[in-house]
Amino acid sequence: MILLMKIRQFLKLLKSHGAEIIKGRGKGGHVLVxxxxxxxxxxxxxxxxxxxxxxxxxxxxxxxxKELQP
Structure with a gap:
């Protein structure tokens, strides 16, 4: 069974584990992490x-x- 994840959930998950999201550095529909x-x-x-x-x-x-998910 494939469970899809919303990109906002994924970015929030990354940020909660210490990632820095840089919105102005990506091109078009991308962000730099x-x-x-x-x-x-x-x-x-x-x-x-x-x-x-x-x-x-x-x-x-x-x-x-799997290391990021509870």
Missing amino acids: SMNGKQTTVPVHVTDYAPEFLDDICKQLDTRL
């Missing part, structure tokens, strides 16, 4: 994302989605 000394862009133009895609973003930030 900095965490654990790593940076990546996160698309915000689609509202729901599959957990596999969000985990790929987490890998770029040197963490995993």
Whole structure:
């Protein structure tokens, strides 16, 4: 069963674990996220994302989605 997550929930989850969300640095429908000394862009133009895609973003930030979730 695939559970989709809203991008706002994901960004809030990242922020609660120490990520810095830099809205003015992304292009178009993206924001820059900095965490654990790593940076990546996160698309915000689609509202729901599959957990596999969000985990790929987490890998770029040197963490995993399952480590962030309670």
